[in-house]
Amino acid sequence: MxxxxxxxxxxxxxxxxxxxxKLAAIAEKRKREGIRVYHLNIGQPDLPxxxxxxxxxxxxxxxxIEYAPSNGLPETISAWRKYFENYDIYFDDEEIIVxxxxxxxxxxAISAICDPGDEVIVFEPxxxxYNGFASLAGVKLVPVELNISNSFSLPPKEVIEKYITIRTKAILFCDPSNPTGRIFTEDEIRNITDIARTYNLFLIADEVYREFAYDRKPISIARIPELSDRVIIVDSCSKRFNMxxxxxxxxxxxxxDIIDAVxxxxxxxxxxxxxxQLSVIPLLENSALYTQPIVEEFHKRRDIVYEALSTIPEITYYKPEGAFYIIIGLPVKDSEHFAKWLIEEFHENKETVLLAPAQGFYATPGKGINEVRLAFMLNVVDLKRSIELIGRAIQQYKTLFAE
Amino acid sequence: MxxxxxxxxxxxxxxxxxxxxKLAAIAEKRKREGIRVYHLNIGQPDLPxxxxxxxxxxxxxxxxIEYAPSNGLPETISAWRKYFENYDIYFDDEEIIVxxxxxxxxxxAISAICDPGDEVIVFEPxxxxYNGFASLAGVKLVPVELNISNSFSLPPKEVIEKYITIRTKAILFCDPSNPTGRIFTEDEIRNITDIARTYNLFLIADEVYREFAYDRKPISIARIPELSDRVIIVDSCSKRFNMxxxxxxxxxxxxxDIIDAVxxxxxxxxxxxxxxQLSVIPLLENSALYTQPIVEEFHKRRDIVYEALSTIPEITYYKPEGAFYIIIGLPVKDSEHFAKWLIEEFHENKETVLLAPAQGFYATPGKGINEVRLAFMLNVVDLKRSIELIGRAIQQYKTLFAE
Incomplete structure (x- = not known):
């Protein structure tokens, strides 16, 4: 009963x-008070x-306006297939679900692989x-710690292996990475795929930032034939087409089996x-035409952010090779407190900045507590000004909340 | 390891x-062979x-084309609020999530209430x-059997109570019902809500067919103030606006707590x-204007289907009071075999019918095995012809597959 x-x-x-x-509501309030807010918290593209x-x-x-077939409109599926072919990734229409x-x-992907209680390895941040989807599915994310001081590079195989248990079903990773901007090297990809084969794990590759690669190209594991039974590619039109x-x-x-379940x-x-589904077909079919100008702009922004950050003392960061985020270690104890103060109280000439505290990108308690994630979602001029504001805010914050 | x-x-x-x-692929093949297929299997509106x-x-x-806020565009939320008000259902904007x-x-709703292993009571068919969502969430649906012979009316309280266990978290029901077309009486609603209060259960009311009510109006449990902490309303623009x-x-x-979780x-x-989200705003804001002609048409169809079925011997059915489905008990052993044969092999003057075997609408093994669900998704002339074809097909099938 x-x-x-x-x-x-x-x-x-x-x-x-x-x-x-979660700080968005405060930002809205602040705007109503006449403060200009530079939004660096979210990957909401500002370009048309x-x-x-x-x-x-x-x-x-x-x-x-009818239901589409459950797997997607045939023409949208074909458009995805053609899009992938441009990157030497070959799927049949039957292997793609919109x-x-x-x-x-x-x-x-998580639910097709895992039952409640199963585990998925992720690299944190x-x-x-991923947390939300894992919670909904009753699945446990097991984070392998990466570190800003070590350029967010993967630890050696033996370290990753220690996280594998009898419940481990998959490794889930984003490459180029949100939130670090890291692109895995060939060696790193080899380590991940070796582990997957040794321990019979699935590999879920989130490749939504595929084109946002400035210094080297990411390696899609979909191109490795020996892995074909264990690879699931996750993709999206959102960022690369501003959609x-x-x-x-x-x-x-x-x-x-995966496709049948999905x-x-x-x-x-x-x-x-x-x-x-209909609206993205022309984009997928001529993707380079639309992604190139967008990626060029973000390349420029990446360079400017990287340069501008060098003027702020006592912060740590890693130069992102891809995507459009950067994780910054701040000289503060609690970045959530800082970010809240920044949006709620700070301003210079009636301008302030909205940042995403990075703790939410970690699963290990206490990790990332002094870090923020910054998204390059503004034009070059506004980006420069935003970083200037962050620098000023850090100085002021340290004076206010000195130990 | x-x-x-x-x-x-x-x-x-x-x-x-x-x-x-699942029989859709066979139907497509049949069409390529020049056979006209009347689709009565799916609730895909044929009206504009x-x-x-x-x-x-x-x-x-x-x-x-930016991300909307996670809870919905403010103007779409307000449109839903106004829509509900027309039915004397009062929610604040903060109580609605698109x-x-x-x-x-x-x-x-299921995931906000249930953890893996928890149970939800449903009335079958x-x-x-609901099966898919429950599987994804690791939740068990516990079916209370209703019967075509008993007009799909609810059993007495004492019978329903027997299905409640320590893991029961909610009762989920669709009113007017897909697939039976039944609208619960005041007594039935009272029984359900009494049980919810006695056993501290949530109530999830799927009211997407609200306007499709021909003989009596459904009673929304959202209008019962004493229940407000346990009621979750599920709704959709799909059917009532042909969207x-x-x-x-x-x-x-x-x-x-529910809204916070969701x-x-x-x-x-x-x-x-x-x-x-933007496209449905004018529809929600002037809903009667758009739903009335649609509902009138379905009322006509309901009457015609009901009348036409009376010409087929040995079938059982219940006159639906709402929605646009009818469950029909056929004089065959296995309606899945019949439906497959009907779409794969039968034709009269190069015409046949696609039906949904009803077994999938039951969770109790063996239940509904001789039933099909028919959706009124064709104009009056085609509906009549479809039912004529079903009659002929039953005759022929019985000769072919006689014991």
Whole structure:
């Protein structure tokens, strides 16, 4: 007899709120008070969506906005296939499932591999929302610690192996990485894939930042034939086309059991939004045309951020090779307190900055407590000014909250 | 050490494929062979989406298709609030979260209430996709059997109480019901809510067919103030506006813990498609204008289906009071075999029918094995012809597969 109190689930209580979004309400309040807020907290692209999308909507005409097939519209699936081919990644249409953003692809991948109580290895700091999907699925993320002081490079194989237990089912990684901007080297990829083969693990590769690679190209594990039964690729149109609001992603795998399971999960939620699936087809089919100018702009921004940070004393950071984030170690005790103070109280000439405290990107308690993640989501002038403001704020904060 | 075989998860293997969609591939093949297929298997509306939506897309112009806030665009949330008010259902904006279809709302509701291993009571036959969401969440659906012969009415309280265990967290029901078309009476709603209060259970009410009510109005449990801490309303624009492909739903609750949990789940998946959220605003704000003609048409169809079925001997069915489905008991042993034969081999004048075997709408093994679900998704003429074809097919099938 269920006579206990009316309480929500443990996962509902314990799931992590987004550290990226939780200071947003304060920022809105501050703006109403006349303060200009530079948003460096979120990967919300500021550049326009491609013109061809605007055109698409203008000419869109369908009598009924119907459900799409659960695996995706055939033409959207083919467009993903063609997109992948440009990167020498070969999937058949039957090996691709269109998802509601990369988010749903990650959630489906985790549930297809893991039952409640199973474990997935991640490299921390990692994309914070992996936590949410793991909580929802009842799966435990096991973080392998990387360090800013060591350029976020992977530890040797023997160290990673220590994290593997009887419940470990997969390694999940983002390359180029959100939030570190690190791109794994060939050796690092080899270590990961060797471990996967030795311990019979799946590999979930989140490659949504594929094109955002400034110093070296990332190595897609989808190109390694011997791994084909254990690789799941997670992808998204959001960042590379400035189409975050369309929520179109994909999951691809050559493992038929995985695709069968994901297809059944897809059937449960019926379909992905039809018009959004249609809107990205021209982008996927001519991807370089749209991604190149975007990536060039972010390359410029990466260089400027890196240079500007050198003027701030006592901070640590690693030059990101890809994506559009940087993790910065601050000379403060608690970056969440700093970020809250920064958005709530600080201003210089009525301007301030919104940052994402990095603790939410770690699973190990106490790790990242003095770090923030900064996203390059502003034009060059505003970026420079933002970093100037961060420098001033650190000085002032240290005076105010000196030990 | 994880040295076991590379195998997918149990939930990935065991999750039910959609019984509604699994014969679809055969139907496509048959069409290529020149056979006309009447689709009565799926709730894919055949009527046009409202003209105002077409206009919206034509005039849509936003520089960047950005992420929406995780709880929904403020204007879409307000539109849902206003929509509910028309039915004397009062939620504040903070009590509403926009979801990717009613599907995501159900998934979020289950996970906010239940941990893996917890139980939710459903009345079978029930919307088959509840199975998928429960599997994904590691939650057990406990079916209370209803019977076609008893008009799918609820059993007395004492019978329902027998299904409650220490793990029971909620009762989930769809009213008007997919797949039975039943609308609960005042007494039935009272029994459900009494049980919820006695045993401290949450109530998840899937009200996506609210307007599709021909003989009596459904009673929304959101209107019962004493229940406000235990009620979660699941809703969707899909059916009532012929906007299935937009994937815009909502979850609403006055329980702050539930909303907090669902908001955190929402943050993990970032947002619901922006343009689709915008497209439904005019529909929600003037809902009666758009739902009335649609509901009138389905009322007509319900009457015609009911009348036409009376010409087929040896079948059983219950006159649906709402929604747009009917469960039919057939004089065959295995309706899946029949439905497959019907779409794969049968035709009369090069015409045949696609039906959904009803077994997938039951969780009790063996239940519904001779039943099919029929959706009223065709115009009056085609509906009549479809039912004529079903009658002929039954005759022929019985001759072919006589014991």
């Amino acid at each position: 269920a006579l206990s109190q009316l309480t929500i689930s443990n996962r509902g209580r314990e799931v992590q709120g987004s550290p990226i979004r 969506s491609p013109e061809v999308v605007q055109q698409f909507f203008k000419t869109f005409s369908r009598r009924t 998802t509601t953003g990369g988010s749903e692809a990650i959630a489906f 990692f994309y914070t929302n 975050c609001g369309a929520r179109i992603g994909a999951l691809a795998s050559k493992n038929k 297809l059944k999960f897809s059937m449960a939620r019926l379909s992905v939004a039809t018009i959004d | 994880a040295l076991s075989q590379l195998t997918i998860s149990n939930r990935g293997r065991e999750v039910q494929g959609s019984p509604i969609r 989406s409202p003209e105002v939506v077409q206009q919206f897309f034509k005039t849509f112009s936003r520089r960047t 979801t990717t279809g009613g599907s995501e709302a159900i998934a979020f 029930f919307y088959t996709n 299935c492909g937009a994937r815009i739903g909502a979850l609403a609750s006055k329980n702050k 908001l955190k789940f929402s943050m993990a998946r970032l947002s619901v498609a922006t343009i689709d």
